Amino acid sequence: MATIRDVAKRAGVAPITVSRVINNSGYVNEQTRARVEAAIADLGYVPNVLARSLRSRRTGTLGLILTDISNPFWTTVARGVEDAASDAGFNVILCNTDESEIEQDKYLHVLMQKQVDGVLLVPASSAVEPVKFIQSQNTPVVVLDRRIPNSQTDVVRCDSEDGAYQLTRLLLALGHRRIAMLSGPRGVSTAEDRVSGYRRALQEAGVAVDTTLVFYGKFSLESGYSMTQQALTVTPRPSALFASNNFIAIGALRALRDAGLRVPEDLALVGFDDLPAALVVDPFLTVAAQPAYEMGRQATELLLARLSGEAPPAYQEIILPTEIVTRQSSGQILEQQGG
Amino acid sequence: MATIRDVAKRAGVAPITVSRVINNSGYVNEQTRARVEAAIADLGYVPNVLARSLRSRRTGTLGLILTDISNPFWTTVARGVEDAASDAGFNVILCNTDESEIEQDKYLHVLMQKQVDGVLLVPASSAVEPVKFIQSQNTPVVVLDRRIPNSQTDVVRCDSEDGAYQLTRLLLALGHRRIAMLSGPRGVSTAEDRVSGYRRALQEAGVAVDTTLVFYGKFSLESGYSMTQQALTVTPRPSALFASNNFIAIGALRALRDAGLRVPEDLALVGFDDLPAALVVDPFLTVAAQPAYEMGRQATELLLARLSGEAPPAYQEIILPTEIVTRQSSGQILEQQGG
DNA sequence: CGTTTTCCTGGTACGCTTACCATATTACAA
DNA sequence: TTGTAATATGGTAAGCGTACCAGGAAAACG
Numbered sequence: 099m100a101t102i103r104d105v106a107k108r109a110g111v112a113p114i115t116v117s118r119v120i121n122n123s124g125y126v127n128e129q130t131r132a133r134v135e136a137a138i139a140d141l142g143y144v145p146n147v148l149a150r151s152l153r154s155r156r157t158g159t160l161g162l163i164l165t166d167i168s169n170p171f172w173t174t175v176a177r178g179v180e181d182a183a184s185d186a187g188f189n190v191i192l193c194n195t196d197e198s199e200i201e202q203d204k205y206l207h208v209l210m211q212k213q214v215d216g217v218l219l220v221p222a223s224s225a226v227e228p229v230k231f232i233q234s235q236n237t238p239v240v241v242l243d244r245r246i247p248n249s250q251t252d253v254v255r256c257d258s259e260d261g262a263y264q265l266t267r268l269l270l271a272l273g274h275r276r277i278a279m280l281s282g283p284r285g286v287s288t289a290e291d292r293v294s295g296y297r298r299a300l301q302e303a304g305v306a307v308d309t310t311l312v313f314y315g316k317f318s319l320e321s322g323y324s325m326t327q328q329a330l331t332v333t334p335r336p337s338a339l340f341a342s343n344n345f346i347a348i349g350a351l352r353a354l355r356d357a358g359l360r361v362p363e364d365l366a367l368v369g370f371d372d373l374p375a376a377l378v379v380d381p382f383l384t385v386a387a388q389p390a391y392e393m394g395r396q397a398t399e400l401l402l403a404r405l406s407g408e409a410p411p412a413y414q415e416i417i418l419p420t421e422i423v424t425r426q427s428s429g430q431i432l433e434q435q436g437g
Numbered sequence: 438m439a440t441i442r443d444v445a446k447r448a449g450v451a452p453i454t455v456s457r458v459i460n461n462s463g464y465v466n467e468q469t470r471a472r473v474e475a476a477i478a479d480l481g482y483v484p485n486v487l488a489r490s491l492r493s494r495r496t497g498t499l500g501l502i503l504t505d506i507s508n509p510f511w512t513t514v515a516r517g518v519e520d521a522a523s524d525a526g527f528n529v530i531l532c533n534t535d536e537s538e539i540e541q542d543k544y545l546h547v548l549m550q551k552q553v554d555g556v557l558l559v560p561a562s563s564a565v566e567p568v569k570f571i572q573s574q575n576t577p578v579v580v581l582d583r584r585i586p587n588s589q590t591d592v593v594r595c596d597s598e599d600g601a602y603q604l605t606r607l608l609l610a611l612g613h614r615r616i617a618m619l620s621g622p623r624g625v626s627t628a629e630d631r632v633s634g635y636r637r638a639l640q641e642a643g644v645a646v647d648t649t650l651v652f653y654g655k656f657s658l659e660s661g662y663s664m665t666q667q668a669l670t671v672t673p674r675p676s677a678l679f680a681s682n683n684f685i686a687i688g689a690l691r692a693l694r695d696a697g698l699r700v701p702e703d704l705a706l707v708g709f710d711d712l713p714a715a716l717v718v719d720p721f722l723t724v725a726a727q728p729a730y731e732m733g734r735q736a737t738e739l740l741l742a743r744l745s746g747e748a749p750p751a752y753q754e755i756i757l758p759t760e761i762v763t764r765q766s767s768g769q770i771l772e773q774q775g776g
Numbered sequence: 777c778g779t780t781t782t783c784c785t786g787g788t789a790c791g792c793t794t795a796c797c798a799t800a801t802t803a804c805a806a
Numbered sequence: 807t808t809g810t811a812a813t814a815t816g817g818t819a820a821g822c823g824t825a826c827c828a829g830g831a832a833a834a835c836g
Contacts, residue, residue: 099575101822112786117824125784142573144549148491149822152791157487210483234481236438440792451816456794464813488792491821 100141109137120145151213159189160401161209163202164220164242166317167194169345171371171390172220175242178394179218186402188215197222197283197316210235216401218242218394224285238404240397245287252404254397254416258288258370261386261420262295262340265368268384268422269338270303273432274366278329278336280346282317289314292342292370311336315346322349330357337432341369347383362429372423384428386420393418439480448476459484490552498528499740500548502541503559503581505656506533508684510710510729511559514581517733518557525741527554536561536622536655549574555740557581557733563624577743579736584626591743593736593755597627597709600725600759601634601679604707607723607761608677609642612771613705617668617675619685621656628653631681631709650675654685661688669696676771680708686722701768711762723767725759732757 102120106113111130118124119134126134137143151157162179164172176192183190191214193205202222209217210232217232217239226249232239233251240252269277279296282289293312300307310332315321322341326349329336339354341347347369354361361367372387396416403409441459445452450469457463458473465473476482490496501518503511515531522529530553532544541561548556549571556571556578565588571578572590579591608616618635621628632651639646649671654660661680665688668675678693680686686708693700700706711726735755742748 102824103822113822114787114824115785118785121824123824125782127784130784142570144546144574146491146552146822147550148487148496148552149791150824152485152487152491152793153822153824155791207483211486213485213487231481235483441794442792452792453794453817454815457815460794462794464815466814469814485792488821489794491823492792492794494821 100143102143102145104141105134105137105143108141109134155213157213157215158187159191159212159214160398161191161193161205161212161214161217163193163195163205163209163217165195165197165222167192169317169343170374171344171388174374174390175394178391178396179398180394182395182398182402188402195220195222197286199223199225199228202228206231210237216240216405218397218401220244221246224287238401240401240404242397243288243393245291247287250413252400252409252414254393254400254418255288256388256393256418256420258291258420259295259298261370261388261422262292262342263299264295264420264422265340265370265384265386266296266299267303268424268428269340269366269368270299270305271431272338272366272429274338275305276308276311276334276336277338277340278311278325278332279313279340279342280322280325280329280350281312281314281342282346284314286317289317289342292340296340317343317345319345319349319352322346323353324349326350326353327357330359336365338366338368338428341367344369344371344373344385347385361427366429367427369427370420382426384425385423387423388420389418439482441482441484443480444473444476444482447480448473494552496552496554497526498530498551498553499737500530500532500544500551500553500556502532502534502544502548502556504534504536504561506531508656508682509713510683510727513713513729514733517730517735518737519733521734521737521741527741534559534561536625538562538564541567545570549576555579555744557736557740559583560585563626577740579740579743581736582627582732584630586626589752591739591748591753593732593739593757594627595727595732595757595759597630597759598634598637600709600727600761601631601681602638603634603759603761604679604709604723604725605635605638606642607763607767608679608705608707609638609644610770611677611705611768613677614644615647615650615673615675616677616679617650617664617671618652618679618681619661619664619668619689620651620653620681621685623653625656628656628681631679635679656682656684658684658688658691661685662692663688665689665692666696669698675704677705677707677767680706683708683710683712683724686710686724700766705768706766708766709759721765723764724762726762727759728757 102113102116105116111134115126116134118126119131160183162176166172180190195201199222206228217237219239220242221228221244224246226246229239229246229249229251240254243255245253279293281293297307313325313328315325322345329339339350341350350367354365359365368384370386372385400409400414441452441455444455450473454465455473457465458470499522501515505511519529534540538561545567556576558578559581560567560583563585565585568578568585568588568590579593582594584592618632620632636646652664652667654664661684668678678689680689689706693704698704707723709725711724739748739753
């Protein structure tokens with residue numbers, strides 16, 4: 099457990115010179131450097147980053163708080179974050195809240211205690227306090243994926259409203275009029291925005307929004323399953339389902355299978371968020387795909403720009419487009435149904 | 438960015454008293470405590486764990502170095518580690534080496550720099566240097582899953598030799614005589630031990646070990662795929678395959694499917710490591726299941742015992758048993774083959 | 777040749793918290 | 807009354823690097 103002072107003594111230099119060798123900063127004579135490096139090797143010296151960070155006030159670490167690490171969408175976002183951070187020499191501490199504000203709060207404190215240089219936050223709710231808390235610690239924060247109304251902060255997200263609008267129009271164009279919306283939680287902007295887009299498309303098409311067809315649940319397989327069961331009991335039965343995220347879609351698929359219904363023959367199904375090609379044997383879901391990796395990357399780059407003072411002073415809101423990927427699950431144009 | 442001094446000043450006490458309040462250590466008068474807590478709330482004070490750890494020489498963090506985080510087996514091990522650590526108030530830094538010694542070396546340095554209190558290491562090779570390096574930094578280490586010959590260290594692992602022996606006996610009992618071994622890398626103890634167990638079972642049964650049926654590759658799907666392709670070209674063709682881990686088994690399944698062969702009708706298949714129930718629609722692989730979660734947990738508990746000085750002075754080697762789970766893939770008793 | 781710039785090295789103090797030691801008051805038994 | 811233990815609080819230094827400020831030597835420049 100040698101310290102920088104031990105190395106300095108052995109190499110016959112001052113600690114600061116050792117520091118310069120380690121960090122490649124300032125001027126060091128080649129021979130001096132060699133002596134120092136030999137001393138480092140001899141003593142098996144490993145710098146103490148705690149001391150370094152304490153003094154330099156930089157930890158080279160970012161915090162990433164997200165809501166469900168078991169979802170491939172978030173894994174992909176995380177990889178984008180990780181890659182961008184790594185390119186800039188930063189580490190990432192990953193925190194999983196499971197959509198719980200209490201967990202989120204706990205992790206925020208942990209990250210502040212650990213003196214992370216910046217935070218990427220997928221907020222569990224639309225509350226402004228978490229963002230204000232981070233900012234009160236003089237730590238830059240970028241909000242990811244979701245909006246927080248009335249907050250002053252950088253945001254990188256996708257256009258959920260537009261994606262849902264387009265997906266719904268696609269179903270309408272195929273002749274569907276009774277489309278059940280299996281949404282995520284109220285109070286989460288992505289869930290709300292997707293309902294808004296769905297509504298707008300219906301209204302534009304002159305289809306009245308039947309509120310008994312709009313279900314709010316969680317972004318989970320179980321919730322997708324039960325919302326689907328409920329949707330199937332509504333009369334007249336919907337001819338299409340809109341799953342607000344990928345897990346809800348999988349839950350819906352299971353519920354439909356258990357109900358003996360085929361997709362798309364008996365019901366059409368579309369969803370938000372694609373699944374990674376590696377995880378699916380035979381992709382057949384029609385989806386609005388969000389550029390998850392790119393979202394993570396751009397958010398991180400924005401955060402790093404803030405850290406280095408390169409970002410423009412005004413808060414940014416970067417909105418990435420979704421891409422409609424049409425596959426089998428949305429089905430063909432419906433034949434004229436008897437009234 | 439208030440410091441402990443700011444809080445102390447506001448509460449009219451010394452910094453050390455604030456420290457006692459935060460850490461619930463030593464004596465603090467109830468009224469003093471209340472004043473301090475009020476000051477903390479007023480200032481939005483968050484302790485700096487860098488400074489804390491620098492002084493206390495404890496970070497409350499463990500390092501976990503493993504070889505393939507994409508493999509459910511390791512995810513399960515990691516969860517065992519995480520749970521045990523969390524129970525004791527420790528954090529875990531997870532490092533993924535992809536079986537690369539260079540990556541492993543990099544991560545070891547990072548962990549030492551971060552002053553982790555202990556390391557759980559799944560070594561990428563049988564080299565003793567990594568273990569010695571950690572020990573040279575006065576950091577306890579527990580080696581996980583694999584043996585390192587000639588090393589002085591704690592080890593928690595499974596009985597790969599015995600598991601392989603039993604799996605092979607099962608195939609022998611079903612009448613198989615030509616069993617291809619699709620192994621992991623040479624130099625990795627689990628891979629070698631499984632080959633040993635396989636050999637022992639064959640020899641006990643009086644079946645000569647045909648070295649053209651023993652393949653060494655990687656613990657990956659791709660490797661399993663190509664080893665299977667090779668195994669199918671051997672004449673006479675093996676009647677059973679032994680996959681040395683779960684990814685190799687999946688690769689083998691794909692290769693067999695692509696070759697138009699059915700399991701178990703055309704070939705029997707057994708493997709090491711089960712897959713989590715949640716990931717498999719219809720479990721049908723016969724496997725030697727290792728108690729992955731328990732391995733992670735016990736290794737962590739041993740490490741924590743070392744940290745607290747509770748562990749017995751001598752290095753421990755904890756060997757957990759594997760469990761043979763018989764399903765369809767191993768098939769029925771072979772009918773008498775003409776020959 | 778004097779001056780500026782580049783190169784190279786060091787001293788001191790500081791970042792923030794806690795370990796260690798010391799002090800003081802109250803409580804209670806001897 | 808004195809001694810001992812429990813309660814309560816503080817001073818000082820240390821943990822380990824680096825920021826900041828300085829200084830001197832060599833090289834480049836006018």
